[in-house]
Amino acid sequence: MSSVETKKAVLTEQWKMIVGEDIFNALEIIRDAENRAEKIIEKARREAEKILENTRGRLPEIYQESYRNSIMEAERKAREILEKAKTEAEKEAELLMNRAKSICEDLRNKAEKRKEETIAYVVKTILEI
Amino acid sequence: MAERISKRIIEDAVKEAELILQSAKEEAKKMIEEQRKRAMEDASKATSVLIKRAKEEAETLKRRLLSETDIKVKWMIIEEKKRIINEVLKAALARMEEYARSKSEYVEYLKRTIVRAGVILGGGDLRILLNKRDSKLNLDLEELARAIEMETGVRTTLSISDTNISTVGGFILESADGKRKLDSTFEGLLRTRARQLQIELARILFR
Numbered sequence: 001m002s003s004v005e006t007k008k009a010v011l012t013e014q015w016k017m018i019v020g021e022d023i024f025n026a027l028e029i030i031r032d033a034e035n036r037a038e039k040i041i042e043k044a045r046r047e048a049e050k051i052l053e054n055t056r057g058r059l060p061e062i063y064q065e066s067y068r069n070s071i072m073e074a075e076r077k078a079r080e081i082l083e084k085a086k087t088e089a090e091k092e093a094e095l096l097m098n099r100a101k102s103i104c105e106d107l108r109n110k111a112e113k114r115k116e117e118t119i120a121y122v123v124k125t126i127l128e129i
Numbered sequence: 130m131a132e133r134i135s136k137r138i139i140e141d142a143v144k145e146a147e148l149i150l151q152s153a154k155e156e157a158k159k160m161i162e163e164q165r166k167r168a169m170e171d172a173s174k175a176t177s178v179l180i181k182r183a184k185e186e187a188e189t190l191k192r193r194l195l196s197e198t199d200i201k202v203k204w205m206i207i208e209e210k211k212r213i214i215n216e217v218l219k220a221a222l223a224r225m226e227e228y229a230r231s232k233s234e235y236v237e238y239l240k241r242t243i244v245r246a247g248v249i250l251g252g253g254d255l256r257i258l259l260n261k262r263d264s265k266l267n268l269d270l271e272e273l274a275r276a277i278e279m280e281t282g283v284r285t286t287l288s289i290s291d292t293n294i295s296t297v298g299g300f301i302l303e304s305a306d307g308k309r310k311l312d313s314t315f316e317g318l319l320r321t322r323a324r325q326l327q328i329e330l331a332r333i334l335f336r
Contacts, residue, residue: 033135033138038142055156066172071176084187
């Protein structure tokens with residue numbers, strides 16, 4: 001037994017004699033609980049530090065992922081804008097084409113009514129009869 | 130008593146440990162959120178450019194599509210007008226072919242126009258090119274030559290060429306040396322006056 005341990009054992013015995021064995025034992029139980037509590041808190045602190053450390057390690061990846069997601073979302077929106085514009089223009093173009101078909105139909109109807117008159121005009125003009 | 134105190138100490142320690150872990154988790158969550166926010170803010174410049182460019186492209190696309198359609202529509206109407214006019218010209222040629230089959234009237238027409246063409250060419254030795262059917266008609270060439278002579282004061286002879294041309298009616302008149310030529314076939318006359326006729330027909334047909 002070392003001299004420190006011997007001194008500690010002597011002091012403990014003296015302390016036990018001063019406070020009495022019951023109180024000494026009770027204090028021992030409390031001290032033991034305090035030690036365990038300290039270990040529990042220490043363990044929690046280590047775990048918390050680990051969590052924060054892990055998170056810090058993941059931050060560049062999170063940044064890249066968020067940046068990429070933002071760009072991808074913008075690209076999706078851009079595609080949507082273009083698609084919408086194309087659909088609108090195609091719709092408008094279809095209306096214009098339908099209007100043109102209607103104009104052509106009108107032209108045919110008008111021409112049909114004046115066809116005879118026009119043929120006669122051409123024959124008369126060419127043959128001068 | 131000591132056990133109760135001991136139990137309480139452990140319970141408090143567990144609670145404190147939970148609080149420490151909870152706080153760490155919240156802190157981690159906050160760090161992640163802030164990082165995400167930072168990334169989004171950094172990306173926002175690039176995304177704004179992307180969206181702005183997409184909007185500009187959309188406008189250009191729209192304008193281009195509509196402009197193409199506008200041109201297509203104009204062409205469609207022009208093509209339709211051309212088709213109708215060509216149909217009329219085709220029908221007119223068919224009508225002229227019918228006229229060419231009405232012997233007496235047509236013969237008179239030929240005589241009149243041969244004289245006119247002869248005068249335009251200035252008389253001389255002239256050759257008439259006709260289609261196979263018309264080359265058999267009796268045109269009294271001497272009388273026609275005299276009429277040309279009277280108008281031009283140039284001695285004129287007229288002959289029917291052995292070569293037949295492909296036409297529904299009318300003729301080609303040319304000098305014997307082939308240097309002067311006048312196409313008076315119905316197709317030729319239509320070709321010559323096509324531009325003027327198209328304008329006039331468009332005015333009558335689509336007014």
